[in-house]
Amino acid sequence: MTALTLTNVNKSFGDVHVLKDINIEVEDGEFVVFVGPSGCGKSTLLRVIAGLEDATSGEVRIGGEMVNATPPSRRGIAMVFQSYALYPHLNVRKNMSLALKQEKQSKAVIEERVGKASKMLNLEDYLDRYPSELSGGQRQRVAIGRAIVREPKLFLFDEPLSNLDAALRMNTRLEIANLHDALAASMIYVTHDQTEAMTLADKIVVLRDGRVEQIGSPMELYNNPANQFVAGFLGSPA
Numbered sequence: 275m276t277a278l279t280l281t282n283v284n285k286s287f288g289d290v291h292v293l294k295d296i297n298i299e300v301e302d303g304e305f306v307v308f309v310g311p312s313g314c315g316k317s318t319l320l321r322v323i324a325g326l327e328d329a330t331s332g333e334v335r336i337g338g339e340m341v342n343a344t345p346p347s348r349r350g351i352a353m354v355f356q357s358y359a360l361y362p363h364l365n366v367r368k369n370m371s372l373a374l375k376q377e378k379q380s381k382a383v384i385e386e387r388v389g390k391a392s393k394m395l396n397l398e399d400y401l402d403r404y405p406s407e408l409s410g411g412q413r414q415r416v417a418i419g420r421a422i423v424r425e426p427k428l429f430l431f432d433e434p435l436s437n438l439d440a441a442l443r444m445n446t447r448l449e450i451a452n453l454h455d456a457l458a459a460s461m462i463y464v465t466h467d468q469t470e471a472m473t474l475a476d477k478i479v480v481l482r483d484g485r486v487e488q489i490g491s492p493m494e495l496y497n498n499p500a501n502q503f504v505a506g507f508l509g510s511p512a
């Protein structure tokens with residue numbers, strides 16, 4: 275099964291054409307990394323997939339179903355942002371349960387899912403703390419926990435580690451790789467960090483100026499970059 279299919283997706287803001295004929299497939303369980311320079315349209319593409327922006331034209335399919343008109347909350351997707359966007363007045367437990375309460379899940383289900391996610395993320399001892407009482411790495415783990423409890427089929431990560439220092443970035447990167455194994459969900463992960471792309475990805479999509487420049491496994495892109503631009507991002511020093 276295919277988790278996500280984008281067919282000739284375009285997005286314009288007024289007369290600014292940001293996404294240009296994007297064609298991408300994500301298989302079930304696949305870890306796909308989007309890379310490309312700042313301003314090339316990575317966040318816009320994630321927002322179109324999530325339904326936070328409408329595609330100007332083209333088709334977005336999730337699990338085979340056309341979702342162009344489906345609201346974000348019904349797409350089976352959870353998104354983790356670079357800025358953690360935690361609610362400062364809610365403790366960790368409540369930050370993690372909020373979306374489930376809005377979905378009207380039972381208390382038992384909420385407790386079970388928050389328990390499971392906090393165990394996976396080593397947050398069990400922090401459930402009663404407030405965001406201001408957490409480190410940057412812990413806050414980012416809470417943000418990931420909020421996505422996990424919703425049990426999405428597809429996770430979208432928008433440069434989730436870029437606010438963390440180098441050591442924490444490596445730890446959190448390993449955690450995300452473990453989560454991908456444990457959850458058997460599909461993940462799309464945006465980064466401009468070459469190490470993250472090379473170590474996490476089953477498949478890398480290189481974007482440039484709103485277009486797909488090349489798609490391939492890390493080794494394919496490293497050994498056979500389609501052009502100078504891809505080589506500059508990921509290729510071997512030729």
Ligand code: ADP
Nearest residue numbers: 287290292310311312313314315316317318319
């Ligand atoms: P990236 O995440 O790769 O840095 P973005 O998707 O944030 O890139 O932005 C791609 C382009 O789209 C930029 O030129 C940006 O200015 C433009 N853009 C993004 N959102 C909007 C918007 N709401 N209105 C107008 N232009 C936008």
Ligand code: MG
Nearest residue numbers: 316317318432
């Ligand atoms: Mg961005």
